[in-house]
Amino acid sequence: MAQVKSESIMPREDSLQTAAFVAKSLSDENRLRILLCLNQGKKSVSGIVEELSLSQPLVSHHLKELRRSLLVRVERRGPFVYYEIADDRILQILAALKDLAADLLAARTTF
């Protein structure tokens, strides 16, 4: 049934610690690009590699990070490994981050 072992090392105790852990996963531009790319639906690693023009090991590395923080789900089908976003709120948060960052910059730059 195409199960994939997913060693998540997300901290369990403090909720602030887990929030920080998730934020760290969102703190790399390439990971954000991968998440946005997965927004269009489940994709294989090679699909992501092509679409984003990143090297395959780099994409694998970032996907591993996204797995660690539970932001993506994995499913193996044949020789392909498909990734998908684990929760829709992830992209809402990403959108909120983008808006916020844009406004903070605008407020700073305006004068």
Add this chain to the structure above:
Amino acid sequence: MAQVKSESIMPREDSLQTAAFVAKSLSDENRLRILLCLNQGKKSVSGIVEELSLSQPLVSHHLKELRRSLLVRVERRGPFVYYEIADDRILQILAALKDLAADLLAARTTF
């Protein structure tokens, strides 16, 4: 009028890059504690130091990081330097991160 120079090095071009930059600022538990502590209102550095039981240089370091990402505003009054949260959406995003992280963990742990 108590202006404080605030060297923000937030990237200006790509909106994804700025989102990642803000996320990085949210990716440290001590910085999140500082933000939550500032939620109760404007506070001096020494106030934060006392409330969180962190060393003064460490708090100063993290406040500098929060300034760089424009998440806090600074105001000097006499010998004190007061910090406050720059935008209310910051705490909304933080709350959303906490909820998300908790649910992701719960979904993973439930079985």
Add this chain to the structure above:
DNA sequence: TAAGCATATAAATACATATTAATATGATTG
């Protein structure tokens, strides 16, 4: 101006992480 408090910075250390190049694993098909 000297002393004292509040804050920032510097230096040192330890550790994490992004990226690349090379190689290994794992599944499929001839």
Add this chain to the structure above:
DNA sequence: CAATCATATTAATATGTATTTATATGCTTA
């Protein structure tokens, strides 16, 4: 089983960063 394709891992490197200790800066007041 050999070859091939998809993905993961390893090693190496460079860079970033959290923390501590020590010191500097800056404001205020005696």
